[in-house]
Amino acid sequence: MSSHDSxxxxxxxxxxxxxxVFSTDxxxxxxxxxxxxxxxxxxxxxxxxxxxxxxxxxxxxIPIIGGFLPESWANGxxxxxxxxxxxxxxxxxxxxxxxxxxxxxGGFGNYLLPIQVGAQDMAFPKLNMASYWVFxxxxxxxxxxxxxxxxxxxxxxTSYPPLSVxxxxxxTMWLLGMVFLITSSLLGSVNFIVTxxxxxxxxxxxFRMPLFVWAQLVTSFLLLLAFPPLEAAGVLQLMDxxxxxxxxxxxxxxxxxxxxxxxGGGNPILWQHLFWxxxxxxxxxxxxxxxxxxxxxxxxxxxxxxxGYQTLIYSMVFLGFMxxxxxxxxxxxxxMGTNLSNFFQATTMIISVPSVIILTTLLLTLxxxxxxxxxxxxxxxxxxxxxxxxxxxxLPLGLAAADIHLHDTYYVIGHFHYVVAPGxxxxxxxxxxxxxxxxxxxxxxxxxxxxxxxxxxxxxxxVFFPMFFQGMAGVSRRLYDPMVYAHVAxxxxxxxxxxxxxxxxxxxxxxxxxxxxYSAFKGKKVESDNPWESxxxxxxxxxxxxxxxxxxxxxVFRGPYEYGLTPKGYSPQHLQEA
Amino acid sequence: xxxxxxVDKPHPLTGVTNxxxxxxxxxxxxxxxxxxxxxxxxxxxxxxxxxxxxxTELNVPLATINTIxxxxxxxxxxxxxxxxxxxxxxxxxxxxxxxxxxxxxxxxIKYFEYTHKFEHGHFPSTSTFFAIYFTMTGxxxxxxxGGMIVNAYLMGPGSxxxxxxxxxxxxxxxxxxxxxxxxxxxxIFLFPSFYLL
Ligand code: HEM
Ligand SMILES: [Cu+2]
Numbered sequence: 001m002s003s004h005d006s007x008x009x010x011x012x013x014x015x016x017x018x019x020x021v022f023s024t025d026x027x028x029x030x031x032x033x034x035x036x037x038x039x040x041x042x043x044x045x046x047x048x049x050x051x052x053x054x055x056x057x058x059x060x061x062i063p064i065i066g067g068f069l070p071e072s073w074a075n076g077x078x079x080x081x082x083x084x085x086x087x088x089x090x091x092x093x094x095x096x097x098x099x100x101x102x103x104x105x106g107g108f109g110n111y112l113l114p115i116q117v118g119a120q121d122m123a124f125p126k127l128n129m130a131s132y133w134v135f136x137x138x139x140x141x142x143x144x145x146x147x148x149x150x151x152x153x154x155x156x157x158t159s160y161p162p163l164s165v166x167x168x169x170x171x172t173m174w175l176l177g178m179v180f181l182i183t184s185s186l187l188g189s190v191n192f193i194v195t196x197x198x199x200x201x202x203x204x205x206x207f208r209m210p211l212f213v214w215a216q217l218v219t220s221f222l223l224l225l226a227f228p229p230l231e232a233a234g235v236l237q238l239m240d241x242x243x244x245x246x247x248x249x250x251x252x253x254x255x256x257x258x259x260x261x262x263x264g265g266g267n268p269i270l271w272q273h274l275f276w277x278x279x280x281x282x283x284x285x286x287x288x289x290x291x292x293x294x295x296x297x298x299x300x301x302x303x304x305x306x307x308g309y310q311t312l313i314y315s316m317v318f319l320g321f322m323x324x325x326x327x328x329x330x331x332x333x334x335x336m337g338t339n340l341s342n343f344f345q346a347t348t349m350i351i352s353v354p355s356v357i358i359l360t361t362l363l364l365t366l367x368x369x370x371x372x373x374x375x376x377x378x379x380x381x382x383x384x385x386x387x388x389x390x391x392x393x394x395l396p397l398g399l400a401a402a403d404i405h406l407h408d409t410y411y412v413i414g415h416f417h418y419v420v421a422p423g424x425x426x427x428x429x430x431x432x433x434x435x436x437x438x439x440x441x442x443x444x445x446x447x448x449x450x451x452x453x454x455x456x457x458x459x460x461x462x463v464f465f466p467m468f469f470q471g472m473a474g475v476s477r478r479l480y481d482p483m484v485y486a487h488v489a490x491x492x493x494x495x496x497x498x499x500x501x502x503x504x505x506x507x508x509x510x511x512x513x514x515x516x517x518y519s520a521f522k523g524k525k526v527e528s529d530n531p532w533e534s535x536x537x538x539x540x541x542x543x544x545x546x547x548x549x550x551x552x553x554x555x556v557f558r559g560p561y562e563y564g565l566t567p568k569g570y571s572p573q574h575l576q577e578a
Numbered sequence: 579x580x581x582x583x584x585v586d587k588p589h590p591l592t593g594v595t596n597x598x599x600x601x602x603x604x605x606x607x608x609x610x611x612x613x614x615x616x617x618x619x620x621x622x623x624x625x626x627x628x629x630x631x632x633x634t635e636l637n638v639p640l641a642t643i644n645t646i647x648x649x650x651x652x653x654x655x656x657x658x659x660x661x662x663x664x665x666x667x668x669x670x671x672x673x674x675x676x677x678x679x680x681x682x683x684x685x686x687i688k689y690f691e692y693t694h695k696f697e698h699g700h701f702p703s704t705s706t707f708f709a710i711y712f713t714m715t716g717x718x719x720x721x722x723x724g725g726m727i728v729n730a731y732l733m734g735p736g737s738x739x740x741x742x743x744x745x746x747x748x749x750x751x752x753x754x755x756x757x758x759x760x761x762x763x764x765x766i767f768l769f770p771s772f773y774l775l
Contacts, residue, residue, distance in 0.1 A: 123582060123596045190603045194596050198589045199582070228607050229614035236618065239713050244703035247618070247710070265706040270621055274614055 022133075024125035025547060029132050030111030031439070037103035040139065042509070044094035049506050051087045054079040056499035058481045072151070081480045085154035086170075088478055090142075092157025093174065096282065097181050098139050100424055104289035105223070106135065106188065108431055109216045111439065113192060115538040116210050118201025118556060118574075120548040123194040131187035138180030145173035156478065158275055161248035161268045165240045166255050175238045182231045189220035196220075201537075203556035207310060208573065210536045210560040214313050215292030218320040219285050226281035226324065233274035240266075269334050276327035284323045286420050287387070288316060290427025291358055294380045297430045298362055300534045301377040302369035303569060305561040308361040315354035315361075322351040332400040333407050341400045348398035355391050359384060374532075375449035379430035382457050383423060390418030393468065408478075411471025414464050422460045429456075432516065437531050441543045442523030448515040455508035462501030466494035533570050536560050540574045586746040601753040605760050612764055615714050619771060622706050630707050632773045635700075640691055641773045644684050645765065651680035652762045655729070655755045662748045667740055670751070674733040677758070681726050688719055711772055718768060721761045728754050 023029060053062050061067075061077025073083040114122055122128045145152035153174035155164040164171050196217045200209070236247040244262060248271050251264030299306050306312065328336060328344040363384060371377065393415040396402035406412060429452075436444050470491045475482070482488040482495055530539040541550050554574040562571040562578065571578035583589075584596045592599060623629045658673035695701075695708070702709040732747075732754055739747040 119582075121582065123584075124600065125582075186604070186607050190600050190607075193603055194600050197592060198584050198596050198599060224603060224607050225610050228611035232611050232614035232618070235717065236713065239702055239709060243701070243709075243712075245709035245713070246703070246706055247622070263703060263705050263709075265622070265626055267621060267625055270618060274618070277614070 022129060024121070024129050026110050026114050026122045026125065026128060027439075027545060027549075029128050030107050030109075032132055033102050033110055033135070034107030036136065036139065037099050037101075037107055040094050041099035041103065043143075044091050044099055045506065045509070047087045047094070048091045049502060050079065051084060051091070052499040052502045054084060054480070055482055056496045058483050082151070082154060084480045085478075086151050089153045089156050089159075089174075090146075093142065093153070095420070096157065096286065097178070098142060100286050100420060100428070101185070101282075102135060103428055104293075104424070104431075105185075105192075105216065105219055105285070106132070108212075108289060108293065108428075108435075109192060109219070110188075112435070112538060113213055113216050114195055114199065115541070115545060115549050116213050116536055117196060117199060118204050118537050118550065118554050119195055119199035120550065120553075122191050123199055124191050127187050128191050131184045131191065134180050134187065135184035138177045138184060141173055141177035141180060145170050145177070148173060158279070159237070159271075160275075161237065161240070161271050162250070162253055162255075165237065165248055166260070172238065172241050175234045175241070178234050179231060179238075182227045182234070185223045185227055189223040192216055192220040193224070201553050201556060204573075207313070208556055208559050210292075211295040211306065211309070211312060211316075212289075212292035214316055215288045215295075218316050219288045222281040222285050222288075222320055222323060226278045226285075229274050230278035233271055236274075237271065269331070269336075272331050272334065273328070276330045277324075280327040280330065281320075281323040283416070283419065284319060286424050288320070290383065290424040291316065291362075293427045293431040293434070294383050295362060296534075296536070297376045297380040297434050298365055299561045299563065300434070300532050301372040301374055301380070302365055303372070303563045304365055304369045305559075305563055306361065307364040307367070308357075309559070309561060312358055312361045315357040319351065319354040319358070322347060322354070326351055326398075329398050329403075332403045345399055349395075352391065352395060352398070359388055359391070374433075375444070375446060375453060376430040376434035378450065378453045379426045379433065382453070383426045383430065386418055386422035386426060390415060390420075390423050393418065405474075406471060408476055409471035410467040410475045410477055413477050414467030414471060417464045417467075421464065422457070426456075429453075429512070434532070435538070436516065436519065437526045438538055438543055438545070440520050440523070442519050442521075442525055443531070444515050444519045444523060448511050452508055452511040452515065455511070456505060459501045459505035459508060463498050463505060466498045470494055530572075535562060535570050535572050537573055540572055586743060586749060595749050597749055597753050598756075601756050605756065608760060612714075612767075615710075615717070616767065616771070619710050619714070622710060626706065630705075632771075632775060635707065636711070636773050637691055637694070638773050640687050641769055644687050645769050647680045647683045647687075648762045648765050651677045651684075652759050654680065655758050659748065659751045659755050662740075662744070662751055665744075667737065671733055671737070674729060678726060678729055678733070681722055681729075685719065685722060685726075688715070714768060715772070718761070718764055721764070725754070725758050725761055729758070 019025075020028060023032075050062055050065065059078055062069075062074060062079060066074045066077030066079075069077075069083075073080060073086075079087075110122075110128065114120070142152070148170055150168040150170055152170040153159065153164075153167070155167050155171060159171065159174065196209075196213055236245075239245045240247050240249065246263045246266040248268050249260065249262050249264060249266045250268060253260045253262070253264065295306055295312070325347045326344060328340060329348045332341055332344075366381075371381075393411070397406055397412065397415060433444055433449055436442070473487065473491055475488045475491060479485070479488060482492060526543055529541065529543045532539070537550075537554060537556070538545070540554060555576075556573045557576050558571060558573055558578065560573060562573075563569065565571060566578050582596070586595060588594050589596075589599075594602070654673045654676040658670050658677060661667070661669035661673060692712075700708050702712045732751055736750070737747065739750070
């Protein structure tokens with residue numbers, strides 16, 4: 001894509017380093033984020049496949065890979081319990097903080113938000129570069145912890161004390177890595193908000209902004225305000241681990257039969273409050289950008305305006321706001337008392353309302369449309385029922401009485417994976433296929449894309465649907481060997497089904513990789529700057545967009561989804577005559 | 579060249595420049611950071627049967643001097659900014675230097691307080707009182723140091739911008755000032771929370 005870059009602006013060709021490594025161009029930074037994040041997604045996925053092997057065939061050697069792992073991870077190829085714990089913790093951490101968020105916010109957000117509001121770049125391009133590199137350092141720290149003596153963190157992605165405080169050195173690396181990742185998010189979210197509010201081009205009023213931009217703005221506010229408490233908690237846990245304080249260690253704690261020699265007086269539940277104060281808004285950080293992507297894809301492929309565009313915006317804003325008041329629904333089991341439980345049950349039921357509205361508006365947009373079943377549209381269509389399953393199965397978890405039974409079982413794993421895997425990940429796939437022609441100037445292969453969709457769709461349901469039944473039957477999460485518990489061994493058939501589906505799912509991703517790598521270099525060139533006949537501003541510029549996006553600033557004349565109002569079928573935002 | 583609008587002129591809708599909007603957002607996140615730590619302090623304290631009285635454990639007179647030093651520095655940084663508004667770069671340097679001097683006074687006194695505690699065997703591991711005291715004042719100290727670096731830069735090499743684009747430079751000083759007020763404000767909460775109550 002380099003040859004297109006030197007448009008008529010009269011700036012010099014930049015060297016490779018300035019252009020691709022220490023770039024301040026939001027599009028390059030977006031690509032850097034996206035590529036890094038996809039590598040981490042693959043890594044996190046690869047880890048969990050090894051874990052699924054252990055669950056399906058406890059105490060048998062992992063084929064091929066087992067032989068390459070060090071003795072402390074896989075004894076004679078058989079996964080050790082310690083390594084199982086490592087995988088559990090690092091899969092969650094990597095998927096959330098190094099995979100999905102960097103891809104959906106860092107990647108898609110960086111690339112699209114400035115273009116969609118008609119800006120030439122982010123408000124603070126150097127800060128943008130800094131946030132990528134701070135993120136990168138955080139990722140390196142997390143990855144490097146695998147090579148520490150003693151290995152990486154193994155205390156779940158939630159890092160609950162006291163275990164995490166008395167655990168091995170990997171946890172210190174985890175905390176350091178998190179401090180970098182949080183700092184990066186903070187820099188990024190300041191940039192996003194200022195860009196979205198201040199750099200909108202002429203005529204781009206708030207209610208003419210694409211839903212994707214709205215989703216990114218709400219997300220940025222969540223990152224900005226919810227992450228600092230986790231940073232504080234991280235600092236406190238670091239103090240406990242490095243300087244021997246007792247923020248999270250109660251008095252008289254006994255570890256391995258011995259009383260700990262610490263001052264005590266701390267409160268382990270305090271960590272849970274600080275953690276979930278971030279981590280609940282974080283789930284909306286995981287889902288909102290996907291809503292945004294899906295809305296764009298659906299509008300383009302139904303050739304209709306989004307039903308209830310403003311309602312959708314108000315719902316997203318309300319969702320973001322409410323997400324600060326539901327965190328303790330993860331803590332019904334801590335015995336926090338009926339008053340608190342009641343409060344958080346009520347807020348949780350309230351927050352489900354905007355989610356349902358969002359889903360309904362998207363669903364109603366399909367009503368009566370002559371849908372173009374493109375590959376991105378297939379993923380976007382699948383997103384809707386998948387997110388619905390994920391969301392609806394969350395309701396019982398928000399009610400304390402039901403949660404007491406379901407807490408910490410595979411039901412929970414099934415529930416939130418429906419939201420983040422066939423939900424968010426499918427949204428992200430839709431986004432990759434949808435904007436690929438704009439970013440690279442080349443098309444992806446449709447047949448491969450459809451194959452990728454159908455196999456992934458079937459397999460991913462095979463992975464996660466059985467988990468609901470297992471969870472309701474009482475199968476706990478984070479179990480190393482299912483065969484030693486009678487009630488768990490009982491459902492081993494479902495475990496095997498789920499595991500093999502996850503292997504098929506893994507295999508299907510090679511279709512995706514092959515497709516995007518081949519298409520990026522050898523794919524069919526797009527003939528038009530607007531191959532999907534879309535209305536938003538990213539389609540109004542050259543392909544790939546030049547260094548400053550628009551040779552001359554555009555003016556916007558109408559809302560983002562004016563489809564089907566003229567004989568042409570669509571009315572781009574920047575054209576005065578529709 | 580990229581022409582990013584609203585670098586030195588306020589946006590008509592929000593009434594602020596990009597940088598000022600950015601610094602307000604950053605401060606909002608800082609409020610959440612210290613808010614979480616103050617909540618931690620409250621939870622630890624209310625959950626403890628024998629929380630010590632700050633005035634018996636810590637040095638109130640020294641902290642009072644520090645409070646005065648920081649409040650004065652907030653005044654001098656405003657005067658530095660006001661000097662720029664009156665086109666007096668020389669006076670700006672004087673007031674900025676005073677601000678830095680006062681922040682240095684704060685840090686030196688803090689240093690003596692810390693070493694005094696260490697000599698008496700008070701560490702973060704001694705009790706949750708000292709743990710949260712060292713953590714919060716330490717984090718605040720890091721914020722002071724960060725602010726000093728920025729202020730020193732603006733007084734020294736950074737002031738070269740004054741010739742090229744005085745408006746943007748004044749805006750930068752204003753942002754540094756906002757941050758400095760925030761750091762000052764945090765101390766105004768820390769002082770009673772640890773030393774007096
Ligand atoms: C699509 C492929 C995926 C598969 C097959 C998968 C599978 C699993 C399984 C089996 C567990 C339970 C591990 C245990 O028993 O300890 C788990 C945990 C988890 N997964 Fe995934 N996952 C996938 C994608 C994702 C994504 C995309 C995210 C996040 C955005 C994610 C976040 C998590 C988290 C946070 C945990 C909890 C870790 C813990 O127990 O601390 N997963 N995953
Ligand atoms: Cu939650």
